[in-house]
Amino acid sequence: MPTSDAPLEPKLGKTLQFMQLLWELTHALQSLSKRMEGAIGITGPQRLALRIIGRRPGIAAGELSSAMRIHPSTLTGILRRLEERRAVRREPDPDDARRMHLYLASAGKDLDRERSGTVEAAVARAMRQVDARDIEGARRVLRAVIDELAREAGDES
Known part of the structure; x- marks a missing residue:
């Protein structure tokens, strides 16, 4: 696996060289995310959601998907897994039953550091x-x- 100081192929040109770095970054993010899941029980995207909820208690799911810059359907799976881990809990909005607010549960508070x-x-x-x-x-x-x-x-x- 190339290291960060490995020379890039000069004949590729700037665009393809930059793409090499983007793919290397993507792989590194995915690899560490999998390791995180084994070590602490949550992936990188799950941790990002948890950390945002920890800083914005009561955030709505739509606001969280915007903050994470992901599609709401992608967030649904992330939240489901966090709820299964008892890291996040949902509470209904008293003024709008369709809207749920997200909070850290006790397991989430332990992970939010x-x-x-x-x-x-x-x-x-x-x-x-x-x-x-x-x-x-x-x-x-x-x-x-x-x-x-x-x-x-x-x-x-």
Whole structure:
């Protein structure tokens, strides 16, 4: 498996070289997410949902899917697994029975803390190694790539 300092194939050009990094990132995220599930019982996306709920108790599912930038149907599976683990609980909105508010349950509160071995910990360490301007530049590039991927897929929402 290539390491972060492995040379990229120069004949590929900038676009394909960048795509190599994106695929390497995707693989690294998926790999650590699987390890997290074995070690702490939740995946990277489940942990992100849990951490957001921990910072915004009572958040509605629609707001959470927007905050995570995922489709509501994808969030449904994430929440189901968190509820099965007794990490998250839903409470009905007193003014709108169709709307549910999300809260951390006791198991979720135990998981809602900084810990090693998580995607969050790795990202935090990486961000400490890079200048704030570079982080902002990377954010802009990633946002542009995400927007263009959505455009190619016909999902310009």
